[in-house]
Amino acid sequence: MAYRRPLQLRYVLGRLGTTTFNGTTRTLSALPHGKSPSSSSSSSQDLINSEYEYSAHNYHPIPVVFSQAKGAAIWDPEGNRYLDFLSAYSAVNQGHCHPRIMRALQEQAERLTLSSRAFYNDRFPIFAKRLTDMFGYDMVLPMNTGAEGVETALKLARKWSYEKKKIPKDEAIIVSCCGCFHGRTLAVISMSCDNEATRGFGPLLSGHLKVDFGDSAALEKIFKESGDRIAGFLFEPIQGEAGVVIPPNGYLKSVRDLCSKYNVLMIADEIQSGLARSGKLLACDWEEVRPDVVILGKALGGGVIPVSAVLADKDVMLCIRPGEHGSTFGGNPLASAVAIASLDVIRDEKLAERSAQTGRELKNQLLKIQQQFPNCIKEVRGRGLFSAVVLNSKNLSPVSAYDICLKLKERGVLAKPTHDTIIRLTPPLSMSLEELQEGLNAFREVLELDLPELQKTKPKDISPTASEPDTCDRCGRNLWKE
Ligand SMILES: Cc1ncc(COP(=O)(O)O)c(C=O)c1O
Numbered sequence: 427m428a429y430r431r432p433l434q435l436r437y438v439l440g441r442l443g444t445t446t447f448n449g450t451t452r453t454l455s456a457l458p459h460g461k462s463p464s465s466s467s468s469s470s471q472d473l474i475n476s477e478y479e480y481s482a483h484n485y486h487p488i489p490v491v492f493s494q495a496k497g498a499a500i501w502d503p504e505g506n507r508y509l510d511f512l513s514a515y516s517a518v519n520q521g522h523c524h525p526r527i528m529r530a531l532q533e534q535a536e537r538l539t540l541s542s543r544a545f546y547n548d549r550f551p552i553f554a555k556r557l558t559d560m561f562g563y564d565m566v567l568p569m570n571t572g573a574e575g576v577e578t579a580l581k582l583a584r585k586w587s588y589e590k591k592k593i594p595k596d597e598a599i600i601v602s603c604c605g606c607f608h609g610r611t612l613a614v615i616s617m618s619c620d621n622e623a624t625r626g627f628g629p630l631l632s633g634h635l636k637v638d639f640g641d642s643a644a645l646e647k648i649f650k651e652s653g654d655r656i657a658g659f660l661f662e663p664i665q666g667e668a669g670v671v672i673p674p675n676g677y678l679k680s681v682r683d684l685c686s687k688y689n690v691l692m693i694a695d696e697i698q699s700g701l702a703r704s705g706k707l708l709a710c711d712w713e714e715v716r717p718d719v720v721i722l723g724k725a726l727g728g729g730v731i732p733v734s735a736v737l738a739d740k741d742v743m744l745c746i747r748p749g750e751h752g753s754t755f756g757g758n759p760l761a762s763a764v765a766i767a768s769l770d771v772i773r774d775e776k777l778a779e780r781s782a783q784t785g786r787e788l789k790n791q792l793l794k795i796q797q798q799f800p801n802c803i804k805e806v807r808g809r810g811l812f813s814a815v816v817l818n819s820k821n822l823s824p825v826s827a828y829d830i831c832l833k834l835k836e837r838g839v840l841a842k843p844t845h846d847t848i849i850r851l852t853p854p855l856s857m858s859l860e861e862l863q864e865g866l867n868a869f870r871e872v873l874e875l876d877l878p879e880l881q882k883t884k885p886k887d888i889s890p891t892a893s894e895p896d897t898c899d900r901c902g903r904n905l906w907k908e
Pocket of ligand 1: 573574576607608610667696698723724
């Protein structure tokens with residue numbers, strides 16, 4: 427692939443060596459040549475300690491420090507190389523520090539970075555046309571983070587519902603799915619089934635109803651009962667945080683039909699599933715449906731800066747007028763230039779096709795690993811390089827998905843658990859088959875060599891809550907635990 431060549435030229439083997447962990451030998455390879463002036467000379471442990479001391483404890487990271495990255499490879503400050511199997515939750519679909527995206531960033535950064543939308547700039551209109559052409563919508567409303575994109579879509583749906591659908595003032599309802607994840611703002615967590623995300627943050631916003639994901643009969647029931655007050659149905663075409671949950675075939679088509687029948691906006695949150703992640707440009711393309719509103723984020727900024735966007739046609743988008751919604755940084759020229767390059771890379775490097783192809787290989791290999799370790803792996807899910815392994819928590823207990831990810835890290839592979847039992851595998855779409863194989867070998871080794879040892883040594887969780895089912899505060903359903 428063309429863009430890997432500079433890596434070989436620019437990077438020399440700085441400190442090649444080997445390390446032995448638990449009886450297996452791993453190569454410490456290809457330390458980036460020299461360190462940039464800004465790179466830290468602190469050790470990983472110092473940096474982790476410092477973050478713990480000075481930063482809010484709102485994450486529980488795998489203890490590895492990113493210092494440099496290229497494509498699917500990451501180096502820590504000590505020069506250890508890792509393969510990225512998370513891609514910053516699919517924000518790095520194009521691979522880390524893609525040269526074409528970096529060039530766009532640098533060139534634009536030297537010219538103009540911010541105008542605010544109090545004025546025009548010479549990049550945003552180009553980005554707006556490029557994005558709307560690529561996805562076939564009339565207009566875009568630019569924002570920055572994914573959560574802001576979702577907030578924008580919710581406001582747009584409410585505004586449309588009062589103006590066009592004539593829902594009585596302040597009575598608009600948004601329907602969302604159990605197990606959904608759309609971000610962390612107050613309006614967005616008001617739809618969440620994740621108790622950790624909602625407890626202690628009330629009062630949550632009213633005007634939301636929940637429905638089981640993948641259940642079109644339940645959706646129709648809600649539409650029948652309350653359709654005259656429902657503004658929009660917000661959903662992820664593949665649920666990411668819930669553990670890469672793929673709906674039954676035909677679901678997306680049914681959603682389209684029901685939304686049309688009951689005059690409800692179909693709002694697809696493609697922030698994680700879109701931009702080639704699932705093997706198509708949008709995950710909705712798997713059933714060739716066209717939502718009324720599409721939300722994009724993450725990889726739209728090429729893993730460089732936050733860029734999100736809401737796409738819709740004029741009859742919906744023009745319900746928002748000057749002064750009614752906005753963002754100082756939304757549509758800024760730097761973000762626009764980066765986003766144009768990010769879209770170009772997705773198109774020119776055929777990342778959707780690559781995701782489909784490499785994803786097939788990943789799934790086949792994971793299914794083989796499942797056959798080899800049927801007691802450990804309950805299910806393998808995936809579409810393109812949007813995949814997950816569901817562990818059999820009963821057989822693995824007390825070992826968790828987090829423990830497995832720690833072992834993967836020690837073998838040079840970075841993945842993150844979602845909930846207690848699921849490991850999401852979502853490498854950059856540019857990952858080579860050799861890199862994929864390296865990651866799969868590490869996964870096999872963890873199950874074969876590390877897991878038996880862990881099961882012997884890890885103390886059992888005997889806390890009174892350990893075996894209690896976790897039920898959603900909002901809808902009372904059992905959550906994620908088997
Ligand atoms: C489907 C989906 N929507 C929204 C978000 C929120 O995006 P951000 O973290 O950029 O606010 C995420 C983040 O993981 C997501 O996966």
